[in-house]
Every structure is written in structure tokens, then in C-alpha cells.
Amino acid sequence: MQDILDEIVATIGASKERGKVADYIPQLACIDPNQFAITVALADGRVFSSGHSDRLFSIQSISKVFTLTIALGKLGDAVWSRVGREPSGDPFNSIVQLEHENGKPRNPFINAGAIAIADAILKGHQPKETLGEILQFVRFIADDDSIGIDEKVAQSELVTGDRNASLAHFMASFGRMKNPVDWVLGTYFHHCSIAMNTEQLARSGLFLVDNGRNPVSGTRVVSALRARRINSLMLMCGHYDGSGEFAFRVGLPGKSGVGGGILAIAPGKASIAVWSPGLDEVGNSKLGTEALEKLVQHTGWSIFG
Numbered sequence: 001m002q003d004i005l006d007e008i009v010a011t012i013g014a015s016k017e018r019g020k021v022a023d024y025i026p027q028l029a030c031i032d033p034n035q036f037a038i039t040v041a042l043a044d045g046r047v048f049s050s051g052h053s054d055r056l057f058s059i060q061s062i063s064k065v066f067t068l069t070i071a072l073g074k075l076g077d078a079v080w081s082r083v084g085r086e087p088s089g090d091p092f093n094s095i096v097q098l099e100h101e102n103g104k105p106r107n108p109f110i111n112a113g114a115i116a117i118a119d120a121i122l123k124g125h126q127p128k129e130t131l132g133e134i135l136q137f138v139r140f141i142a143d144d145d146s147i148g149i150d151e152k153v154a155q156s157e158l159v160t161g162d163r164n165a166s167l168a169h170f171m172a173s174f175g176r177m178k179n180p181v182d183w184v185l186g187t188y189f190h191h192c193s194i195a196m197n198t199e200q201l202a203r204s205g206l207f208l209v210d211n212g213r214n215p216v217s218g219t220r221v222v223s224a225l226r227a228r229r230i231n232s233l234m235l236m237c238g239h240y241d242g243s244g245e246f247a248f249r250v251g252l253p254g255k256s257g258v259g260g261g262i263l264a265i266a267p268g269k270a271s272i273a274v275w276s277p278g279l280d281e282v283g284n285s286k287l288g289t290e291a292l293e294k295l296v297q298h299t300g301w302s303i304f305g
């Protein structure tokens, strides 16, 4: 495994065509695109990394997997009255479907859906308390108490977040927000600004590898049924309007973020985190996707055989 990862770093990680860093969030626009890391956390507890795997990056929309998991724990199936479970086929920050579908986002991973989930888990609490809860959960699943929020990124999103504010207010106009919109947005921007390295991120996905149980510690995080469902949503919706392409090329449940990270799950085998800040046209890590494609070719881990 170490040889495979080192080869991926030496070839794909050194590529000249690196995509474009997200520039609509000023704090992400200044990230050096020449960084690259990959970590594979195997179900048997062994962890392999190559590249800049100790560097922290903004996990952005990957955090939506964690907030969805928390929401399912708090609300159970009532979550599905707030968001759907169909791929949107539209960009992650699109507003167009919301009007036709009465303010109910297609799935929990597009921005509108994740904002609805943030509203659902706030449940009348202060954003600070909810963020504390989200962080506690992420630290628990990654088994790492040092994980925190990059406040500079959160502020940067807040001052440039007109599109997300529009989505939230639009949903509120359908009576779909139960908390003040600025609380919901504050919670959303902050959980997107959680900073992790690929080692921490790969460990955090282990509960989705082994039927809802961390295979290393043996701790149950969610039921087997719930883990399966979260994986299915990641496969169908985790890369927005690039989800079909990701399934075609990689064949694993995955969730991307505009910070350039991707968390991918090979059920029964491994949790994988890659990071390369340059994005493709739809906002998914360009080299991250290529690296996963290569890894799956080497290991045969595609869920499609």
C-alpha cells in the first residue's frame, strides 16, 4: 500500500494540470495549489499516508456527511421531511430547483440541503452549543481531540456568503427555517470551516467502512442500516453534478469539499482521504479524483467489482 501511495504522489501529485482553487471564498483563494496528500486507513487499523498528510485544510462540504449523521441521530427519519435523497444534477450552490420543489432541497449534500440540516440540528439551541456538539462528534469519530475550526475561513465565508444567505432566506420564505437565518448560516459556515489533515479525515470515515462501527476501536457510531444509507447518499450526491462522473471513474461513495479534499469509503476495506486544492469545473478536487481513480485501479476496491 505504501508503494502505491508513494507512486500516486510522485505521478499524479506532481501533475502540472492542477485545476483551480476556490476563489469565491477569499481565504481559500490564497491556498498554494501545489500541495497534495493521501491517506488510507484500513479496516484492520493500519494507516498509510503519502505527501503532505500532516497539513490542515478546510474540509468544507465533507462536513456535511458529519452533520447529516448527527441529524439522523437526533431526528431519525424525520430528516427526510427536510431534505430529499435524490441527486440534483445541478451545481452545489444552485437555487433553481428550490422554487419548483417548495423550498425542499433535493439532498443533504448540496448547499441548500446542508443549510436545512444545520437548521434541523440547531433545534432552538445557540449556534455555539451546536458547533460544540458537531466538533465533539468529529473528534470522537476521528479519535482526535485536537480538531478545530479555522475561524478565519468561517469569517471569510460569512462576509462573502450572499449565495448561501439567499438559499437560506428562500427556504425561510417557504416556512422551512425553524431558527433565525443568521444562526443557521453561522452554524453552516463554521462547520464547513473545520480544519483537518488527511490522516484525521481518513480516520473519521472508518465508521462507514464497517457497518456503522469503528473497526479499530469496536465502537458503534450508527446502525448498519444507517451507515449503508449514508454511503448510498455519498455515492449518488456526494460530488453534486459530478456524482455520476465520480461513480463512473472511481466507483466508491465519496464526498468532496471546495477546500480540495475528498473522503471516499471502500466498504469493508478502507476509508480514504485525499487533498489537492485545485478543483475541476464542477468544484471537485481535480487531482484528488485522479488519485482515487488510480488507487481503485490498483486495489480493485470499486463497489461495482
Ligand SMILES: NC(=O)CC[C@H](N)C(=O)O
Binding pocket: 059, 060, 061, 062, 092, 093, 111, 157, 164, 189, 192, 256, 257, 258, 259, 283
Ligand atoms: N462544495 C463546497 O464545499 C461548498 C461549501 C462552502 N462552504 C459553500 O457554502 O459554498
